[in-house]
Amino acid sequence: xxxxxxxxxxxxxxxxxxxxxxxxxxxxxxxxxxxxxxxxxxxxxxxxxxxxxxxxxxxxxxxxxxxxxxxxxxxxxxxxxxxxxxxxxxxxxxxxxxxxxxxxxxxxxxxxxxxxxxxxxxxxxxxxxxxxxxxxxxxxxxxxxxxxxxxxxxxxxxxxxxxxxxxxxxxxxxxxxxxxxxxxxxxxxxxxxxxxxxxxxxxxxxxxxxxxxxxxxxxxxxxxxxxxxxxxxxxxxxxxxxxxxxxxxxxxxxxxxxxxxxxxxxxxxxxxxxxxxxxxxxxxxxxxxxxxxxxxxxxxxxxxxxxxxxxxxxxxxxxxxxxxxxxxxxxxxxxxxxxxxxxxxxxxxxxxxxxxxxxxxxxxxxxxxxxxxxxxxxxxxxxxxxxxxxxxxxxxxxxxxxxxxxxxxxxxxxxxxxxxxxxxxxxxxxxxxxxxxxxxxxxxxxxxxxxxxxxxxxxxxxxxxxxxxxxxxxxxxxxxxxxxxxxxxxxxxxxxxxxxxxxxxxxxxxxxxxxxxxxxxxxxxxxxxxxxxxxxxxxxxxxxxxxxxxxxxxxxxxxxxxxxxxxxxxxxxxxxxxxxxxxxxxxxxxxxxxxxxxxxx
Amino acid sequence: xxxxxxxxxxxxxxxxxxxxxxxxxxxxxxxxxxxxxxxxxxxxxxxxxxxxxxxxxxxxxxxxxxxxxxxxxxxxxxxxxxxxxxxxxxxxxxxxxxxxxxxxxxxxxxxxxxxxxxxxxxxxxxxxxxxxxxxxxxxxxxxxxxxxxxxxxxxxxxxxxxxxxxxxxxxxxxxxxxxxxxxxxxxxxxxxxxxxxx
Ligand code: HEM
Ligand SMILES: [Cu+2]
Numbered sequence: 018x019x020x021x022x023x024x025x026x027x028x029x030x031x032x033x034x035x036x037x038x039x040x041x042x043x044x045x046x047x048x049x050x051x052x053x054x055x056x057x058x059x060x061x062x063x064x065x066x067x068x069x070x071x072x073x074x075x076x077x078x079x080x081x082x083x084x085x086x087x088x089x090x091x092x093x094x095x096x097x098x099x100x101x102x103x104x105x106x107x108x109x110x111x112x113x114x115x116x117x118x119x120x121x122x123x124x125x126x127x128x129x130x131x132x133x134x135x136x137x138x139x140x141x142x143x144x145x146x147x148x149x150x151x152x153x154x155x156x157x158x159x160x161x162x163x164x165x166x167x168x169x170x171x172x173x174x175x176x177x178x179x180x181x182x183x184x185x186x187x188x189x190x191x192x193x194x195x196x197x198x199x200x201x202x203x204x205x206x207x208x209x210x211x212x213x214x215x216x217x218x219x220x221x222x223x224x225x226x227x228x229x230x231x232x233x234x235x236x237x238x239x240x241x242x243x244x245x246x247x248x249x250x251x252x253x254x255x256x257x258x259x260x261x262x263x264x265x266x267x268x269x270x271x272x273x274x275x276x277x278x279x280x281x282x283x284x285x286x287x288x289x290x291x292x293x294x295x296x297x298x299x300x301x302x303x304x305x306x307x308x309x310x311x312x313x314x315x316x317x318x319x320x321x322x323x324x325x326x327x328x329x330x331x332x333x334x335x336x337x338x339x340x341x342x343x344x345x346x347x348x349x350x351x352x353x354x355x356x357x358x359x360x361x362x363x364x365x366x367x368x369x370x371x372x373x374x375x376x377x378x379x380x381x382x383x384x385x386x387x388x389x390x391x392x393x394x395x396x397x398x399x400x401x402x403x404x405x406x407x408x409x410x411x412x413x414x415x416x417x418x419x420x421x422x423x424x425x426x427x428x429x430x431x432x433x434x435x436x437x438x439x440x441x442x443x444x445x446x447x448x449x450x451x452x453x454x455x456x457x458x459x460x461x462x463x464x465x466x467x468x469x470x471x472x473x474x475x476x477x478x479x480x481x482x483x484x485x486x487x488x489x490x491x492x493x494x495x496x497x498x499x500x501x502x503x504x505x506x507x508x509x510x511x512x513x514x515x516x517x518x519x520x521x522x523x524x525x526x527x528x529x530x531x532x533x534x535x536x537x538x539x540x541x542x543x544x545x546x547x548x549x550x551x552x553x554x555x556x557x558x559x560x561x562x563x564x565x566x567x568x569x570x571x572x573x574x575x576x577x578x579x580x581x582x583x584x585x586x587x588x589x590x591x592x593x594x595x596x597x598x599x600x601x602x603x604x605x606x607x608x609x610x611x612x613x614x615x616x617x618x
Numbered sequence: 619x620x621x622x623x624x625x626x627x628x629x630x631x632x633x634x635x636x637x638x639x640x641x642x643x644x645x646x647x648x649x650x651x652x653x654x655x656x657x658x659x660x661x662x663x664x665x666x667x668x669x670x671x672x673x674x675x676x677x678x679x680x681x682x683x684x685x686x687x688x689x690x691x692x693x694x695x696x697x698x699x700x701x702x703x704x705x706x707x708x709x710x711x712x713x714x715x716x717x718x719x720x721x722x723x724x725x726x727x728x729x730x731x732x733x734x735x736x737x738x739x740x741x742x743x744x745x746x747x748x749x750x751x752x753x754x755x756x757x758x759x760x761x762x763x764x765x766x767x768x769x770x771x772x773x774x775x776x777x778x779x780x781x782x783x784x785x786x787x788x789x790x791x792x793x794x795x796x797x798x799x800x801x802x803x804x805x806x807x808x809x810x811x812x813x814x815x816x
Binding site: 149150215218219220222223226227228229230231253254255256257258260261262264265268272273274275276280286287288291294295298576 | 637640644647648652666670756760
């Protein structure tokens with residue numbers, strides 16, 4: 018198999034730490050078919066940002082229909098919804114929410130946080146020259162690219178793009194429910210995206226295991242790397258389960274097998290609920306896959322910008338690991354209403370509640386890190402704090418969904434949509450931008466504009482809360498999700514003003530992204546030149562290499578001496594005159610002994 | 619440089635030792651992932667099977683046993699020959715004969731599998747004729763695709779083996795391919811027992 022070949026090829030290139038891959042010179046090898054993790058990271062981030070724009074625009078169309086049911090979509094409506102005179106038709110609405118969810122999860126957040134920052138941060142933060150398998154890494158990106166092409170094609174086939182929701186439950190997703198080719202292409206695209214993610218995951222896990230710089234044990238790794246590593250482990254184990262579901266669904270649609278078609282008792286048959294098992298065995302870990310990189314980044318940023326060590330560093334790392342383990346055994350909470358045996362249901366409910374214990378632990382560690390810190394409200398820090406807030410809020414709403422008795426009422430209402438947007442969409446959205454603003458100087462060698470960044474933050478943070486809390490509200494009022502036009506139901510009529518308020522907030526959020534776009538493009542070319550360590554932090558990529566780093570990252574592989582959060586230690590301050598100490602920074606001889614004893618605690 | 623904070627030598631040694639294990643670690647993770655995929659397929663099989671009144675469902679003929687049993691032996695033998703190839707590579711002995719035999723056994727497996735598919739198809743059991751056919755074809759074809767990939771890895775090794783490239787210091791590729799081969803064989807045993815026998 019190809020991964021075999023790739024693994025084999027790389028086996029030769031990595032002996033001793035002196036061999037530096039020569040920098041490619043041709044344009045194609047350097048910027049397009051590059052095997053450099055930093056270039057691949059940027060490719061993933063570009064891809065993710067483009068799709069975040071597309072998915073975001075779709076959200077605006079959904080919100081338009083909910084606020085102004087039956088009115089033509091302004092400006093581009095006539096072009097996009099040409100068959101229905103600019104009105105979002107019911108079929109188009111179905112495709113819109115399906116593709117919005119799919120794109121945001123698999124083609125925006127996953128590429129940015131995992132493909133992008135996983136690639137960028139892991140080798141740099143552990144002091145490696147590249148991933149262990151650089152070719153596999155490039156292959157992973159191009160697989161994702163193929164997947165996006167298939168997805169884009171699916172919009173232009175007869176009967177249009179997929180329409181069975183991002184969860185694609187049969188029987189809606191069988192050829193009876195959604196006959197078009199679009200749904201089949203969706204299945205293929207997701208399979209390819211999964212293959213890409215799996216290749217990335219194998220690379221990340223192996224890189225962390227084998228390429229940590231000398232002296233960097235697991236508990237000297239920055240929490241960002243912890244988050245990304247745990248993400249990769251969940252990906253490697255659970256993406257294949259999604260793949261199995263996609264294979265069976267594909268066979269049902271194309272070959273005519275019966276896996277998800279209910280049969281008769283005598284003849285035997287498939288089981289539509291089987292798909293839900295397969296999907297959620299993957300799906301629940303998936304929501305942690307999406308948020309874990311964000312948790313990791315935030316755990317580091319809170320410490321960096323409070324100028325304090327991360328409170329309970331080891332506990333945070335272990336609590337996140339515990340969440341990963343538990344995430345594998347709670348998926349049934351998505352299926353309380355499917356006729357699951359009550360005993361199983363109770364079990365899943367208890368296990369789900371138990372997850373909140375480790376989650377609470379690292380959440381409190383975050384707050385402790387902030388407590389009495391010398392907080393610097395930089396743009397990345399603002400976004401990090403935003404994540405903490407919306408994740409906390411969203412996490413609390415999860416308790417109502419984990420409880421069977423309340424879930425029976427809230428299931429499939431906008432309360433669910435509000436809940437998962439707060440925890441998964443809003444939190445990851447803010448986490449992505451925290452990461453982008455934080456690592457931008459290292460990636461592009463230029464600083465972003467703080468004023469535009471702050472405008473972007475406030476234009477994101479406030480509307481995000483209004484939108485998704487609004488959704489919680491209408492959901493509690495009983496309004497179902499995936500509902501084309503709630504205003505035709507007498508019970509939901511009074512919710513129309515709230516829906517209009519949510520939609521207006523969404524437009525404001527969309528408007529706020531203009532600040533980001535200007536900042537991003539302007540700073541990339543005209544921003545102030547970034548110094549090596551503009552944020553005065555401790556991790557290797559800032560302390561031991563230039564901005565941007567050379568092709569081989571480190572001229573000398575650093576030797577790590579301490580953990581990633583060495584801030585405000587009075588002994589160090591006496592010895593060095595600054596309040597932070599790099600992970601590989603040697604102290605001047607005087608005072609080293611005393612200070613070292615201090616860090617040992 | 620302060621003596622107190624020089625890392626102990628073992629950190630450096632550990633670093634260079636770790637670096638060489640990359641391909642194996644990567645392979646183990648890949649195989650765990652494939653294992654999860656097969657586990658999900660077996661899980662699906664168990665769900666539809668426990669939901670059926672009888673298995674095979676009434677009116678469906680059971681699958682043939684003879685050829686698949688023979689095929690199990692063929693694969694077991696091929697695992698052994700591949701292991702011999704790996705041992706030979708480690709000892710610096712020629713591997714090409716062992717690899718060649720393994721390849722032939724793998725090809726024989728595919729040929730027999732083809733015979734089984736054709737005869738089952740002729741007997742009227744189609745992928746679309748019910749859940750029994752769905753399970754049979756989906757699982758065996760998916761497994762066979764992995765056998766084909768494993769055969770491709772041998773094809774990839776053979777030219778090097780012919781010129782004697784693999785030896786004590788350079789047997790990583792042979793080992794990786796062997797790991798994959800054994801994995802595919804183990805899956806087959808599970809499949810043989812659950813799809814054909816019981
Ligand atoms: C930009 C701000 C966003 C807004 C205004 C928004 C709005 C919406 C709305 C209104 C729906 C529900 C449609 C319906 O049930 O009829 C929805 C569904 C969904 N959104 Fe978002 N969303 C946003 C961002 C995101 C992000 C960043 C993610 C990624 C994690 C995401 C993931 C989803 C998913 C998975 C669904 C469910 C789709 C389905 O029902 O199959 N959204 N969104
Ligand atoms: Cu869940």
